[in-house]
Amino acid sequence: MTRSQADSRSLALARDAVLYTLPLYEMARMRAATCPRRRREGAFADERPDGTLRWVNHFIHTRQLLGPQHRQVVTPNNDTLYSNAWLDLSQGPLLLEVPDSAGRYYVLGLLDFYTNPFGYIGSRTTGTQTGRYLLHGPDWQGELPPGATAIACPTPAMWVLGRLLVDGPDDLPAVHALQDRIRLTLPDGGDAVRAYDVGMQPGEQLGASPQQVQRYAEVVNRALRENPPPAAEAALVQGFAALGLGAECEGTPLDASLVQQLAVALEQVLAELARPMPSALGGGWTLPVEIGASFGSRYAERAQVARNYIGALGMEEAMYIIADCDAQGRPLDGRQPHELVFPSGQLPEVGAFWSLTMYDKGDCMLVDNPIGRYSLGDRSPSLRHEPDGSLRLHLGAAPPRDPGRHGNWLPAPAGPFYVALRLYVPGEAHLDKTFSYPSIHAAEA
Incomplete structure (x- = not known):
């Protein structure tokens, strides 16, 4: 050689x-960035400001829907509250208990330390009733607590990343109550939280x-x-x-x-x-990433998701579809009014819900606007269908001239923008890429 x-x-x-x-x-x-230094009760895992001890086996819940004032993550969603916990199963299994959500959509995604989304607890997979789940590492053998279902986790370290649907600000107290009833304990009911060096x-x-x-x-x-x-x-x-x-x-x-x-x-x-290769869906729409239950030997794809979309759910749970141009490749700009028209009977096919969210192309953040509207979707009470059954959404910095159409207006910045179509529990037409996505096109001023 x-x-x-x-x-x-x-x-x-x-x-x-x-x-x-x-x-x-x-x-x-x-884990180092999101694992809490301080417990809800106030105790610090590490008194040293530069220490690396953090609390594990401990849920952290966001309490607000994200808006333009929240700048921590790009392309944030405005539909759900997040609940997440980093687990260490090396000392033994943990018992995860979830409340009855009374039909409300939620999901707790389970990711191993190689970023494989290996399991889900929630509406699509386990239902919305109360449940008890024993999460255990790959080498554990033992007896299940009464009424618990075992979930084998591929790695001792794992991440539970949850999303709970919120129907607007007035719905927040009900979701907070659900979050507070998600519990992690030892199998005997003891306190599972402990200090761990994230390194x-x-x-x-x-x-x-x-x-x-x-x-x-x-x-x-x-x-x-x-x-x-x-x-x-x-x-x-x-x-x-x-x-x-x-x-x-x-x-x-x-x-x-x-x-x-x-x-x-x-x-x-x-x-x-840094050069992602999105999948084109036609009409100016792209699917930035495709995730299954496991990446298997697709290590390059796994690395790309870890680098750019860490924590994303598998496609059977959620799809995130992006458009920043029209069908002819012209960039979308809020100074020009645009429309997105779903023909009658051709709305997104979902088992949970769909939403269209507006972002400023310059900073990838939600767009501040006078009516405080950042997304529209199948849960939006303001939406009105056309007489022929179609749904016409108006995208632009200025509202439509017709006041009767303001309920279908998604405010855009006065400059370049993009939108994300989120599909929770997408139907087969989306999963097999046969759904026809209508293009966003310029409208009359």
């Missing part, structure tokens, strides 16, 4: 290693500098030790040890040559992941 061939093989291995392990780094970083600071960034590469290896090697890969992938991961990545490599700094190889691979992979 020539030197050139050897270098190419080494770079290919480094790229494969980064694509495989990057989700572990992103999950560790997300990272929230502001750490992924990059290709020597220091960042060393840090990447530290984080990934710990994650691989605590969350071993599936048996079918063990041999693949074992090959990464030649690059200093692996459970057995924990605590061993990378030498300069390995740092250089991984730096090149990280730089290449991060550049690739």
